[in-house]
Amino acid sequence: MRETLGAEDPSLEVTDLDAATAAPGDLSTLASPSLFGEPRLIRVGGVERLSEAFLNEALRYVESPADGATVVLRHAGGVRGKKLLDAVRGGAGGGIEVPCAEVKRDADRSAFASGEFRAAGRRVAPGALRVLVSAFQGDLAELASACQQLIADTTGDIRESTVQTYYAGRMETDAFAVADAALAGRAGEALVLLRHAIDSGADPVPIVAALAMKLRSMAKVLDAKGPAARIASEHGMAPWQIDRARRDAQGWETAGIGRAIVFAAETDERVKGAARDPEYAVERLVRFIAARGGAG
Structure with a gap:
C-alpha cells in the first residue's frame, strides 16, 4: 500500500x-x-x-x-x-477487507523484513536480518516498526552490530548469542553470556527455545545434500538459515544432535515449572550442547 x-x-x-x-x-x-x-x-x-x-x-x-x-x-x-x-x-x-494469512515461518518473516529494507533502498547483511527476525518473533507489526526505526535512524548498510546496538535488550537476541556460543563448543563464553542475559532480566524459556530451534535446524541439514535454496524450500526456511545451520552443525554427529534435542525438550519442561531451579537447568543444557551432545 x-x-x-x-x-x-x-x-x-x-x-x-x-x-x-x-x-x-x-x-x-x-x-x-x-x-x-x-x-x-x-x-x-x-x-x-x-x-x-x-x-x-x-x-x-x-x-x-x-x-x-x-x-x-x-x-x-x-x-x-x-x-x-x-x-x-x-x-x-x-472499505474493503483483505484477509492475510498469519506469518509463521521464519523464511516468510525474513522475506518480509528484507522487503522493508529493499523498499527503502537499503542493504541488510544476512546476519543482521537473522538477529532482527529472531528478536521479533511475535507481532509482525513490531518487526515492521523495528525495520523502519533502523531505516530512519541509521545510514549505510544495516549490519549485525547495528541491530545488536538497537535491540540488544530483546530476550531473543540474547538467547541466540548464548546459542551461537554453545553450539560452537565455547562453553565458557556461552555460560558468561547466559549469566549476563539472566542478570539482565532474560527469561530462561526463550533461551531454551532458541537452543532447541537451532538444534532442529541442524538436524535438518546435517545429512542434506544439494543447494541451500532447494533445501530451504523443502523445510520452510530461508537459504541463509540453511547456510547458518550448516555452519552450526560443523563438528557435530547425528547421534549427538539427537541427544541434544531430547535434552532440550526435557529442559523446556524444567524451565516451565518442572524444576525448582530453571537457571541451573539451562546451564546444564548449555554445557551439554557445548560438549556436542556429550555427558557434560
Whole structure:
C-alpha cells in the first residue's frame, strides 16, 4: 500500500497509530487535509486491542472518511473490534477487507523484513536480518516498526552490530548469542553470556527455545545434500538459515544432535515449572550442547 500510494504521489505522509493507546481525536486529526494537501496513509495497528474511544471515533470516521486519506486497520484476530470490522466488511466508507494469512515461518518473516529494507533502498547483511527476525518473533507489526526505526535512524548498510546496538535488550537476541556460543563448543563464553542475559532480566524459556530451534535446524541439514535454496524450500526456511545451520552443525554427529534435542525438550519442561531451579537447568543444557551432545 505504501509503495503504491508513494508511486502515485511522492509527497505521501505515512503515520502509524496504535488503536489501543490512541487518544480521542487522533484518527480524525491525522486524516484531516494538510496545509499543502498531501495524501495521507494512516496505518492503525492493534485493532484487536482497540480502546472504546478509538472504536467510537473509527465508526464515525468510516461513515464519512476524509478526502485524500487512506486508513489501514490491522486486526490480528479475536472478537474485540468486531463491530468496526463488520462496518468495513459492509462497505462503509468504501472499505474493503483483505484477509492475510498469519506469518509463521521464519523464511516468510525474513522475506518480509528484507522487503522493508529493499523498499527503502537499503542493504541488510544476512546476519543482521537473522538477529532482527529472531528478536521479533511475535507481532509482525513490531518487526515492521523495528525495520523502519533502523531505516530512519541509521545510514549505510544495516549490519549485525547495528541491530545488536538497537535491540540488544530483546530476550531473543540474547538467547541466540548464548546459542551461537554453545553450539560452537565455547562453553565458557556461552555460560558468561547466559549469566549476563539472566542478570539482565532474560527469561530462561526463550533461551531454551532458541537452543532447541537451532538444534532442529541442524538436524535438518546435517545429512542434506544439494543447494541451500532447494533445501530451504523443502523445510520452510530461508537459504541463509540453511547456510547458518550448516555452519552450526560443523563438528557435530547425528547421534549427538539427537541427544541434544531430547535434552532440550526435557529442559523446556524444567524451565516451565518442572524444576525448582530453571537457571541451573539451562546451564546444564548449555554445557551439554557445548560438549556436542556429550555427558557434560
